[in-house]
Amino acid sequence: MLNLYRDKKTLDLRCVTHFKIDSAILMENAGNSLRLLVEELAPLGSVVLIVCGGGDNGGDGYVLARQLMEKYCVKVFLAKEPKSELCKLQYQRILALGVEVVSEFFPCDILVDCFIGSGLKLPLDSKTKEIILKMSKIGHIKIACDLPSGITLDGNGEVVFQADYTMAMGGLNYALFSDYAKDYVGEIKIGNLGLCSLDYAQDSCIKLLEKSDWQLPFRKKQNTHKGDYGFLSVYAGNKNGAGNLSALAGLRIGAGCVGVFGNLYPYSLELIYEKEISIKTSAFCIGMGMGEEIPKNFIEFLAKNTDIPCVLDADILRKKEVVEILKNHSHLVLTPHCGEFLSLWENCGFTPLKKQEFLENKLQYLMEFCAKYPHVVVVLKGANTLIAQSQQIYVNAFGNVSLAKAGSGDVLCGIIGGLLAQGVNTLQAAIQGSLTHSFCAWEFKNYNYALTPLDLIENIKKLH
Numbered sequence: 346m347l348n349l350y351r352d353k354k355t356l357d358l359r360c361v362t363h364f365k366i367d368s369a370i371l372m373e374n375a376g377n378s379l380r381l382l383v384e385e386l387a388p389l390g391s392v393v394l395i396v397c398g399g400g401d402n403g404g405d406g407y408v409l410a411r412q413l414m415e416k417y418c419v420k421v422f423l424a425k426e427p428k429s430e431l432c433k434l435q436y437q438r439i440l441a442l443g444v445e446v447v448s449e450f451f452p453c454d455i456l457v458d459c460f461i462g463s464g465l466k467l468p469l470d471s472k473t474k475e476i477i478l479k480m481s482k483i484g485h486i487k488i489a490c491d492l493p494s495g496i497t498l499d500g501n502g503e504v505v506f507q508a509d510y511t512m513a514m515g516g517l518n519y520a521l522f523s524d525y526a527k528d529y530v531g532e533i534k535i536g537n538l539g540l541c542s543l544d545y546a547q548d549s550c551i552k553l554l555e556k557s558d559w560q561l562p563f564r565k566k567q568n569t570h571k572g573d574y575g576f577l578s579v580y581a582g583n584k585n586g587a588g589n590l591s592a593l594a595g596l597r598i599g600a601g602c603v604g605v606f607g608n609l610y611p612y613s614l615e616l617i618y619e620k621e622i623s624i625k626t627s628a629f630c631i632g633m634g635m636g637e638e639i640p641k642n643f644i645e646f647l648a649k650n651t652d653i654p655c656v657l658d659a660d661i662l663r664k665k666e667v668v669e670i671l672k673n674h675s676h677l678v679l680t681p682h683c684g685e686f687l688s689l690w691e692n693c694g695f696t697p698l699k700k701q702e703f704l705e706n707k708l709q710y711l712m713e714f715c716a717k718y719p720h721v722v723v724v725l726k727g728a729n730t731l732i733a734q735s736q737q738i739y740v741n742a743f744g745n746v747s748l749a750k751a752g753s754g755d756v757l758c759g760i761i762g763g764l765l766a767q768g769v770n771t772l773q774a775a776i777q778g779s780l781t782h783s784f785c786a787w788e789f790k791n792y793n794y795a796l797t798p799l800d801l802i803e804n805i806k807k808l809h
Contacts, residue, residue: 346558348549349519349740352463352498356516356545364540371538372401372431375514376408378536379490382512383413383455386486391454392418394447396480397436398460398494399428405490405514406459407435410444420445420453424460424476456484458506461494463518467503469495474504481507488512493529496520501705505529512536515545517553519708522740524728551708551738559780561808562599562767574601575627575766579759580643581607582660584634587755590798591630591658592616594759597805598781600628600766607640622646628654628765632661633755639666651675654765654774658758663688671718678771680724680758690714712736722771724761724779726754732775739776743783745790752798757782760805784808 350356360366383393395410397403406421413419423446427433440446458480461473469477477495481487488510495505500523509531513521515538521530538545564574577600581588585608596603596615602625604617611618622629622642631643639661647655647670654676661667662685671677671693681689683700690710691697703710711725711733719735730741761778769777785804789796 346552346554346739347517348546349517349522349551349553350549351519351551353514353516353518356547359547360515360538360540360545364544366539368401368431369434371515372404372435373408374539375405375490375536376412378514378538379405379409379457379488379512380412382488382510382534383409383417383457386488386510387417387455389416390418392420392452393455393457394420394422394451394453394484395457396422396424396460396476397432398462399425399432400462400464401429401431402459402462402464402490403427404429404432404435405462406457407432407439409457409459410439411435411442414442414444420447422447422450450479450483452483454485456480456487458487458489458494458508460506462491463498463520465492465495465497467497467501469503477504477506486510487531489530490514492518492520493526496523496526496529499523499705499708500526502526502529510534514538516542519551519740522553522729522742524704524707527728527742550736551740553740553742554776554780556743556780558776559784560777561781562764562769562777564599571601572625574599575768576600576602576604576623576625577759577762577766578622578626578629579603579605579762580629580631580635580640581605581609582634583608583636585610586612587634587659587752588630589613589616590752590755590802591633591759591762594756594802594805595630595763595766597802598760598763598778600763603763626650626653627768628656628762630656630658630758630762632656632658633758635660639664647674654678654771656680656758656762656765658754659685662686663692665692668693671721675720676765676771677720678722678724678761678765678775680726680754680761682726682754686714686723686725693717707731708738711738722775724757724775726757730779730783732772732779734772741776741779741783743780743787745783745786745793747786747789747793747796748782750796750798753782753796753801756798756801781805781808
């Protein structure tokens with residue numbers, strides 16, 4: 346896992362005060378990180394246009410211009426007059442060296458965005474919007490320094506530079522992994538500021554999941570039987586296909602047995618269809634296609650079995666009865682999308698939110714909800730999925746647009762339920778289930794319209 350930061354100013358200041366690496370050296374190393382990326386992407390002699398603003402982000406661009414000028418055709422576009430002291434100093438250096446400063450955009454091999462960085466405040470003025478739009482239209486390869494211009498520290502924006510690569514300096518801003526930013530950041534790399542990344546980093550309550558964090562439930566012990574891998578019960582409601590998809594996913598991820606109750610249409614010979622909840626149940630999934638009514642026998646079952654882990658999804662998250670379940674049950678995973686979370690939020694007594702207000706401050710509201718229910722794990726689905734418990738948040742950025750199809754969430758619910766049935770704790774089941782779900786979609790990233798929920802389930806067996 347990697348740390349994500351709302352703001353890296355304190356980390357940069359720590360480099361100066363604790364490690365005695367002053368701001369000028371940090372800027373020199375930032376420019377060098379950009380230089381290494383340019384050299385990796387473009388042959389010698391390529392035309393490089395660097396767009397510089399008035400702050401330290403612009404200073405990074407001037408350092409880059411100086412470092413590239415011997416081997417590349419380098420030109421600087423002055424988007425704003427130098428304002429910070431370091432930016433002024435670096436600007437004077439490139440002028441003394443004869444780097445060409447231009448006043449018009451033109452076609453180039455590489456365009457480097459050193460315009461705004463992390464200091465953006467909305468709304469943007471018309472001139473700033475015009476510059477960002479022009480930057481996005483030129484350059485065979487486009488690189489952003491730290492953050493694409495137009496992205497705020499909360500990951501929002503109005504008009505944003507369209508980068509192919511973003512070089513994050515020293516560490517990663519959370520803003521790079523907001524839903525909004527996913528269409529603009531391109532491939533993200535971390536630039537070295539002259540010290541080990543472990544020294545630069547400080548522990549953060551926001552973590553970025555890596556592939557190395559992923560673990561499948563491989564069975565090492567041979568002398569076992571189906572009962573050792575749990576019994577997952579799934580409620581199939583009015584739209585019974587949803588429940589059946591969850592059940593099949595739970596079976597595929599390794600649950601020893603999966604039983605379906607509710608609407609008993611026999612979709613699959615691999616599932617057990619029962620009139621009542623099995624006494625063998627070791628985990629539960631409910632809400633997918635449930636409809637208007639929460640089944641009475643489920644409420645009674647939960648009241649008697651408050652320690653059996655349960656995944657609550659879709660329709661049940663919109664019901665007022667969910668509040669009592671949250672209060673009384675000790676092992677819950679909730680898997681809402683935005684609309685379901687807003688209903689849940691209001692039912693739990695929080696001030697109602699408009700959708701846009703929530704989307705612009707998603708991290709804040711998720712943390713507020715989890716502070717009230719610290720025992721609950723929330724898997725908030727989106728372009729990048731947020732998995733939260735108490736005040737800790739894990740970002741899964743591996744999903745792709747092929748998952749934007751009805752039934753994908755039902756499969757996710759079943760994967761998490763299947764892991765819970767096997768004894769995985771709620772937080773790890775949510776993390777491992779979300780990663781597994783994302784990796785199942787990788788095969789479809791090049792023809793992303795074609796993925797179906799059954800494809801996702803089938804792909805579980807292909808993972809390694």
